[in-house]
Amino acid sequence: MFKTISTLGLAAAVASSAMAAEQWQTSWYAAPQPGWDAGFALPTNMPPALHDQTVREALRLSAGGRRVRVVLSNRYGTEPLVIGEARLARAGAGAVDSAPLSFGGKRSVTVAPGRQAVSDALDFSVQPLERLSVSTYFPQRTLPSTFHWGAQQTAYIATGNQTAARRLARAEALHGRVFLSAVHVSGGEAATHGGGGGGGGATEASGCGAAAGGGGSCAAEAVGGGGAAETSGGGAAAGGGSCAAVGRGWAGGTVVALGDSITDGNGSTPDQDRRWPDYLARLAAPRGMGVANAGISGARMLGDRMGERAAARFEQDVLAQPGVDSVIVALGINDIGWPASAFAPHDPAMEADTLIAGYRKLIERARANKVRVIGATMAPFENALQGTPLSDHYSPAKDAVRRQVNDWIRSSGAFDAVVDFDAVLRDPAHPSRLLAAFDSGDHLHPGDAGYEAMAQAAYAALERRRADQAERRNPPASRRLMADYALRANPPYGSSNRAMPRDMLMREACEGWLAISALPAPRAASASASLR
Structure with missing residues (x-):
């Protein structure tokens, strides 16, 4: 028997008290929207209904973390949304790494109209910019009342509960998103410093494998990217240090x-x-x-x-x-x-x-x-x-x-x-x-x-x-900082100093600004003296 979302209140309250100090942030989001009638200028591109089917959606995170939550939205639904099972997955080093999601300790959940279901926190370390997939099984006839049009990302639909399958059998493409709305992360400093596991790169599966990544066709197997997830500045640890924490x-x-x-x-x-x-x-x-x-x-x-x-x-x-x-x-x-x-x-x-x-x-x-x-x-x-x-x-x-x-x-x-x-x-x-x-x-x-x-x-x-x-x-300290970094980024003509790489420059500037924010505001006399 499916447990309704309204009965999860006590468990959520207990979990909220236990995790009061845990800081969460949205790492990925797709804004839910309601459908529209056939008379509008554009079609919704959604199937009339989902029934005994699995939907697999690929996504790429922004921030990383040690723990993850997934959000399924029934914001615009007029009927309860029944989720039979949902699973989070990724690819790395040639092997599939996936985990079932739970809601109040249960694999299944029913989401009341106008509400959303936030999964229990999952110990599942993720790197910044890591690609994941979420597979959701719909056992009952379900109207796609809360969806996201277009999305520039191919999802896939397959018959039966295939949430744990590495590849979806006989999958059909879906150009949009349905019910999946967010991924939250916590403990981001671990991922920033390279301390999290599962830093797999992009895959070639794009929704076919359980850990589909950013591109490729449904005929392709998931392949291991190896190494750290893609980042700006050269690796998951780039830009780390005190500033990132x-x-x-x-x-x-x-x-x-x-x-x-x-x-x-x-x-x-x-x-x-x-x-x-x-x-x-x-x-x-x-x-x-x-x-x-x-x-x-x-x-x-x-x-x-x-x-x-x-x-x-x-x-x-x-x-x-x-x-x-x-x-x-x-x-x-x-x-x-x-x-x-x-x-x-x-x-x-x-x-x-x-x-x-x-x-x-x-x-x-x-x-x-x-x-x-x-x-x-x-x-x-x-x-x-x-x-x-x-x-x-x-x-x-x-x-x-x-x-x-x-x-x-x-x-x-x-x-x-x-x-x-x-x-x-x-x-x-x-x-x-x-x-x-x-x-x-x-x-x-x-x-x-x-x-x-x-x-x-x-x-x-x-x-x-x-x-x-x-x-x-602290204006004087900030001006000194910026003048110093300007010289380091663009050394004077004829100087033996080499230009400081931009990623290193901005990382140190970030730390400098944070340090300035912790300083007491200077008195007027010392401020004028510091600018000489």
Whole structure:
């Protein structure tokens, strides 16, 4: 007999008390969304129902840790969601490493409508950027009422309970996600210092093997990657040391990317983790920082349809994320583009002041919860979706609204920081268009190179934010630090000193800023003297 989620309260309370000191952070996320009717411009690409079937979904973590939890969501369901069994897996050194998930000590769980099930903590050390898979068995007829459209990641469906199988037999591809919404990790400093096990690399299975990774076809076997999981800066231990073990602040914590199809990675190479939050995760991995991708294709600040409006999902997709430290708000282009198009033919034209009011509400809610807010400007979109029934997404009048809102994002001071995606992606010779090298081809979504450039800009904004905090805390010490690192990064002409590698430079800068934050603020006299 399946145990309902409501009966797990006592066990959860006991576990909560026992693990009160354990710090969790979201390491991977796929924002849940409700389905829509067949009359909409796009299909859901979901099967009508799942029944006596296993779904295997591949994912790549951002932060690592010693313990893992998996979240299955029935947020938009109208009936109880019955999970017969779920299993977490990875590949490494040619062998499959997997473990069953439990919920209140049971292998099966029933999730009430509107709720989610968080698995019991599993001792399962994972490295930053490690690729995993989650296999979920649905014994009863189940409507895919809570899903994630597109996802740029191939999942697989097979008949029967194959959660423990290395390869799914007679599997069919699924282009989207269903019910799986998050992976949490704790004890991240162990993974950052290389102390965790199972550092397998990418595999070739992409959902076929139990530990499928980022690419390949269903005919391929899982192969061992060996060594540490992919990281920026050269290995899982890169960027380690005291800076990575500090916790929330510079290191640790999670930044949520709240966005639309551009955040969800449309236009990137499928099954290769090349969305801009994926690239950001690579940059942030040495800091122990998690990146949660809360992008939904078609998402809007103020409207529902492909996902709920931002205000309606902000609590669960942002504020409820364990360890959330910052949110990057990258929304608005669909609010502007959808009216008078096939997406929303009867919606009135969006006005800049209306959209700005939506931003302000999110900023207020974030700050009330001590979450930093980073505003992202909207990328240019001239000729977006040209040659398709959706070509009305762009018009010069709509672009004027985009520019007006972008000017406000840059100059208002409403955000804690700003990342100027518009400046990064636009063609300098034609600013209303994407630079050709960054365009996926539809003139709306960047390609891989564009997403990488966006991530670099986002990471720079996060770094500037931390540096500004150190500057406010102790300006003289911060200025000395930055002057010293500037010389080490770019030695004077004729100097015998070699330029310091960037990863080493930023690691030491991180530790320096953290040390400055612990210093007492200087008195005015000593401050002026220190600058001589």
